[in-house]
Amino acid sequence: MSLDARVCVVGGGISGLSTMHHLLNDELTPFSPEDVLLLEAQDYLGGRIRTNRTSSKIGKTYDLGASWFHDSLTNTVLKQCIKDGTFNVKDDGRFTDKNAKVFHYDKEEAVDLNRLRGYSIISELEKYIEHYYFEDIGMEDMSLQEIVSKYVDEFEGSLTEEQKKYVIPYIRHMESWMGLHWSSISAKYSSIDFEGRDVFNLKGFDFLVKKLLRDIPQERLFMHQQVKRIKAGEKHGGRRIAVECASGFNVSCDYLVMTVPQGVLSLPSSHDYGIEWTPPLPLAVESAIRSVHFGKLGKCIFEFDNSWWDVEEDSFEILASVNGPDTKQESPSEQAHDHTVPQVFSSHTVVYNLSSNNFTESNKGGSLLILTSEPVTQYIESSPHLAWQFYKPALSKLCVPEASVTDPINVITSNWSQNPYIRGSYTALRVQDDPREIYLQLKREVPSSMPSYIRFAGEHTVLDGNGCVHGAFCSGQEEASWILQDINS
Amino acid sequence: MSLDARVCVVGGGISGLSTMHHLLNDELTPFSPEDVLLLEAQDYLGGRIRTNRTSSKIGKTYDLGASWFHDSLTNTVLKQCIKDGTFNVKDDGRFTDKNAKVFHYDKEEAVDLNRLRGYSIISELEKYIEHYYFEDIGMEDMSLQEIVSKYVDEFEGSLTEEQKKYVIPYIRHMESWMGLHWSSISAKYSSIDFEGRDVFNLKGFDFLVKKLLRDIPQERLFMHQQVKRIKAGEKHGGRRIAVECASGFNVSCDYLVMTVPQGVLSLPSSHDYGIEWTPPLPLAVESAIRSVHFGKLGKCIFEFDNSWWDVEEDSFEILASVNGPDTKQESPSEQAHDHTVPQVFSSHTVVYNLSSNNFTESNKGGSLLILTSEPVTQYIESSPHLAWQFYKPALSKLCVPEASVTDPINVITSNWSQNPYIRGSYTALRVQDDPREIYLQLKREVPSSMPSYIRFAGEHTVLDGNGCVHGAFCSGQEEASWILQDINS
CATH class of the missing domain: 3.50.50.60 (FAD/NAD(P)-binding domain)
Known part of the structure; x- marks a missing residue:
């Protein structure tokens, strides 16, 4: 034809x-x-x-792909949707920018980033990276992991041991923006300029x-x-x-x-x-x-009978090691990792609590959404049945004292890295x-x-x-x- | 001669x-x-x-003028002092960048800015101001107060009543950078680019x-x-x-x-x-x-027999009204205010807890340092004996339940605005x-x-x-x- x-x-x-x-x-x-x-x-x-409206066992709608309006100050698509009445920020959206409750892979209690002056250290580190390449954009690129080591070495005298251990790894939340492991993220182009808050699309x-x-x-x-x-x-x-x-x-x-x-x-x-x-x-x-390369951001959603985590929180992050032995071994080449089994604490884990009071009014069951990055995305998307076994050690940290961890009643994952017509999430810079x-x-x-x-x-x-x-x-x-x-x- | x-x-x-x-x-x-x-x-x-080493009744040293090394990432003077051994960040300095504990003038309990998504709203507001003039630097200038109203009007649909009341006024912490009242701060040049953390100089x-x-x-x-x-x-x-x-x-x-x-x-x-x-x-x-103009940042230090505030905190801020009636009346002209009596809740108040565990090891007595801005600076610097009466209603908010507010045993203030050879703090943009x-x-x-x-x-x-x-x-x-x-x- x-x-x-x-x-x-x-x-x-x-x-x-x-x-x-x-x-x-x-x-x-x-x-x-x-x-x-x-x-x-x-x-x-x-x-x-x-948008997936059929897989949930607790009546939820999930976006397995795009789910945020980013740059809401200048986002003309969002503005047009508000104007024509197809999107109402207060009813249809949620601002998800409350600071995450942060855990660390080898610590029971949550990490108090504010007490550790964590936010200002992370801002300073971002500024350090910006300065490093601002003077001369021709400077040799390196990985996010490498430039972070450089900063820590240079400002040794201004960082406590606690800050090095519990604050510095927080920079790895960039993994969840790019869908890449920090050993492959381009330091030169790692800075992200946000133009306003992010609106999570609930509808x-x-x-x-x-x-x-x-x-x-x-x-x-x-x-x-x-x-x-x-x-x-x-x-x-x-x-x-x-x-x-x-x-x-x-x-x-x-x-x-x-x-x-x-x-x-x-x-x-x-x-x-x-x-x-x-x-x-x-x-x-x-x-x-x-x-440029194509990032491998993915989503993994667990549904539970009940919420055994802090429902007041919008999101959680679980810090990986900075220089742990497995981080080095993991350094993912683009070809290899479909067949390697990654370790949960070798990547930074970002978890959205879709049962947060901020997201939902009814609380029938509970659901956690994880943003996965390379090499975890390929592992989870190719083997959704192994997702819980993989994430249980990390998610267990979220359990509040008065509850206990239960197994999920449902697992829903994206399939972007496995879909031959898509092959990942979106462009990202190695x-x-x-x-x-x-x-x-x-x-x-x-x-x-x-x-x-x-x-x-x-x-x-x-x-x-x-x-x-x-x-x-x-x-x-x-x-x-x-x-x-x-x-x- | x-x-x-x-x-x-x-x-x-x-x-x-x-x-x-x-x-x-x-x-x-x-x-x-x-x-x-x-x-x-x-x-x-x-x-x-x-540096004042003689006025304290509890053995403290106070800098009544400059007391921070700003822009520590790029500050060549700090770097030189570290290099020649005259300043050691860990012993002689403190990073004061833990988020302040925030109170509001008509609320008993502290304001939880994180729960209210306050930090991201403030970042967004700063970005809004930047954008407003970025497109065209020739745009008519207005006051910080005016551009904040503009933002609130424009993003009405993305702000809750609680956020408008308890988050928006937080932008007024800029008053303590400039030493000006927000009704006179230039919106066009209000953005401050920080080059790393601020080191408070303890020595x-x-x-x-x-x-x-x-x-x-x-x-x-x-x-x-x-x-x-x-x-x-x-x-x-x-x-x-x-x-x-x-x-x-x-x-x-x-x-x-x-x-x-x-x-x-x-x-x-x-x-x-x-x-x-x-x-x-x-x-x-x-x-x-x-x-350009000359800002009127000042300092007012109260010493007490004991600390009746939260000694875990580095700093406190007390939010003023956004659109309260006295804010409008207060709009300070440069000449008039030496003779007007300002209201404590008409300006933003920033308080450093010099008895914080972060600042000091011994805790003999307690001391609070307030950064004052116009028109309060002129009032306090010309009448230090009225300082406690002026600040008591604001500082009382800081009192922890198990303690009660006591009168200070000592008041030390700067004198910059009254010193005819200085006439204020440093250049600031109206x-x-x-x-x-x-x-x-x-x-x-x-x-x-x-x-x-x-x-x-x-x-x-x-x-x-x-x-x-x-x-x-x-x-x-x-x-x-x-x-x-x-x-x-």
């Missing part, structure tokens, strides 16, 4: 859908539905927005997908269409591009908007899930696509990565021999909102605007 | 002393003592470094003054010499400048380093404590000197001030008709370390280096 359209959007995640939506609903010169279509490899739309992020779908005719969304080959630069039935799918389905179009995840985009064309470009993408584009090239090339901020009618969108193509729903959403809108302008000029 | 020298330094604060020290101790081409001299208006050296900051004085011959330091007139540009006994003191003492010199506080520098020449320049300073310099001009003019980063042999140093002349000991110290070193280079080229 073969179809013909002005614009073909590849990928039905939020950036692809927002591209389609904008093309079809532009105020001045919208496309007719027959002029645009979208190809999605999987059997659902939303990509890394994945399920699929509300945003559904909102877009209301204005996109379903028949223009083609499911189960894995793109295998893209031919550009010759006439294909009067069009400039031919898109070939694994199913045999073909599309001829004048504009292509590629929104597949960077984890797929960076695959070699010979890979089962890779895409072959004819002619090949310019070398600078190819290399830019590979100048040591020696560079976040600028991919943006410059894919958003065409530098001269390129790539034809202008090949466009890219997705979280990996932006600097503002990188890795976030709003970044992906806006990048799709931008490409749609560009095409509308190009076609009408 | 009349003297003749190559260099005359005006002002014996830390910047004047570091200028002298560097001129006399340069490794390559130091000046001979007879070639340099320093004029100090008062009867002591150190200026706004003022007394005069150690730094004494260290410099060891290498400066005492006979080159002329006390009680208030400079009244500076004549430049004609030959004065073979020298380029004549400096006339109120005492009749005259100095002829080739280079002048002016280090008097901005509070004095900005006085009209007709003022009793003003300085007359002949010819007058260029208009651009005059106006730059007046483009609404519509601009921090750049004074730096550009006094550090000669712009072309100027001012003769190059007239130099300026002090906290008010620098951007890095502005208002701080290390900023003042380094500015003096810089001017000494410039003169050494100029004279030898």
Whole structure:
């Protein structure tokens, strides 16, 4: 089967859908539905927005992908949703920025970070890292783990033994932002600039997908269409591009908007899930696509009959060792760890208490959500049945004196690292990565021999909102605007 | 009496002393003592470094002026002192950055800022202010109080009533940085970039003054010499400048380093404590000197027989009202408030517990140190005998249940606002001030008709370390280096 359209959007995640939506609903010169279509490899739309309303045994809704509106001061998607009434911060959201209750792997009681002046030490350490590369961005990159050792050595005289043991490892909460182990996180690009608080989305992020779908005719969304080959630069039935799918389905179009995840985009064309470009993408584009990595943030949710942890807390963190022997051994290479068995106390563990008074009013049962990072994500996502055995020693620390730890009645995990069409969570920077090239090339901020009618969108193509729903959403809108302008000029 | 020298330094604060020290101790081409001299208006050296070792009734040492090494990550003066062994962070310093225990003026119990997600709201508010002016630095300035109202209005939907009442006023701790009331603090320049933690100096900051004085011959330091007139540009006994003191003492010199506080520098020449320049300073310099204001940070120390507050805490803050009726009335104009009686709950109150386990090992008696800001500083400094009556309602909130409030056995206050040779604490930015001009003019980063042999140093002349000991110290070193280079080229 073969179809013909002005614009073909590849990928039905939020950036692809927002591209389609904008093309079809532009105020001045919208496309007719027959002029645009979208190809999605999987059997659902939303990509890394994945709301699960069916697996819970205690009536809860879980987002297994994106679940926060980040940067709420400047997040235009959140602002638009508030404005059009589809999201109400007080009813539908929760600010999850209460300081976590912190435990340490070899300590029974909670760690009092404030008493230990922990927050200011962590701020200082972040500032130290910033300064280190600010003077000269050309300085050799190193891992977060390495630069932390450097700081501790240099400020030895200003840190107590207790602070070194119980405060310094807290910096590893970055693992849960990047989905990487701190031995691979790029120190140079580890600083995160927050633009306001984070709003946890309680109603399920699929509300945003559904909102877009209301204005996109379903028949223009083609499911189960894995793109295998893209031919550009010759006439294909009067069009400039031919898109070939694994199913045999073909599309001829004048504009292509590629929104597949960077984890797929960076695959070699010979890979089962890779895409072959004819002619090949310019070398600078190819290399830019590979100048970042794809993080492995995952989620693991345990449901229990009752809450045996402190229900006043929003979140818990369990500190790993700084220089423990297993940390060194664990240093994960990107290939190896699917088959190694990680240790729970070798990674930093962040746990959200979804039974917190802040999250929920009813408290039927209890549920804990863990953010997993590499190499734990691959282990848990490939073997959800081993998740409780893995996390029990860490989660047991959370048990309040008057209760006792019970086994979960349900385990729900994400599957991102195992999903061949996604391959992880979102772009993240390993040591020696560079976040600028991919943006410059894919958003065409530098001269390129790539034809202008090949466009890219997705979280990996932006600097503002990188890795976030709003970044992906806006990048799709931008490409749609560009095409509308190009076609009408 | 009349003297003749190559260099005359005006002002014996830390910047004047570091200028002298560097001129006399340069490794390559130091000046001979007879070639340099320093004029100090008062009867002591150190200026706004003022360590009091005699007033305490419980054996304590207090710094009534500078008492913290700020920006400890990058503070070169601190680093040098650590290196030469004159300051040991663990023995001589304390990090005072544990979160304060917070009270509110109309609430009995402490405010749990963490439970209220207060810290992230305050960070967000700071970010909001930064964004507001980042887009366009030309935006009309407003007061901190006004921009906070703007934020609260805009994010109404994301703030609970409790947060508005008990969290938002916490932003007023900036009053204790600037020494100003939030109705006069410039919103545009309110953001403070911390370069590492703050080290409270326990040994007394005069150690730094004494260290410099060891290498400066005492006979080159002329006390009680208030400079009244500076004549430049004609030959004065073979020298380029004549400096006339109120005492009749005259100095002829080739280079002048002016280090008097901005509070004095900005006085009209007709003022009793003003300085007359002949010819007058260029208009651009005059106006730059007046483009900032002089803050009124002060200190008020109460000593007690015993500690009736929580000795585990390093500091307390007592929140004032956000929009209470007296806040509006209080809006202090710079002239009026010496004669008005301020209300304790109309300003934010920051209290350091100098009996904290963190500060001291022995606990003979107890002592609380309050940072005062305008208009309270002028009131307390002019009437120390009214200090306890003023602060008792606020400090009583700190009393732990098992104790009761007792009257102090001693009250010690600073006197900066009342000292005609100082006139406040350090430069601070009121609404519509601009921090750049004074730096550009006094550090000669712009072309100027001012003769190059007239130099300026002090906290008010620098951007890095502005208002701080290390900023003042380094500015003096810089001017000494410039003169050494100029004279030898």
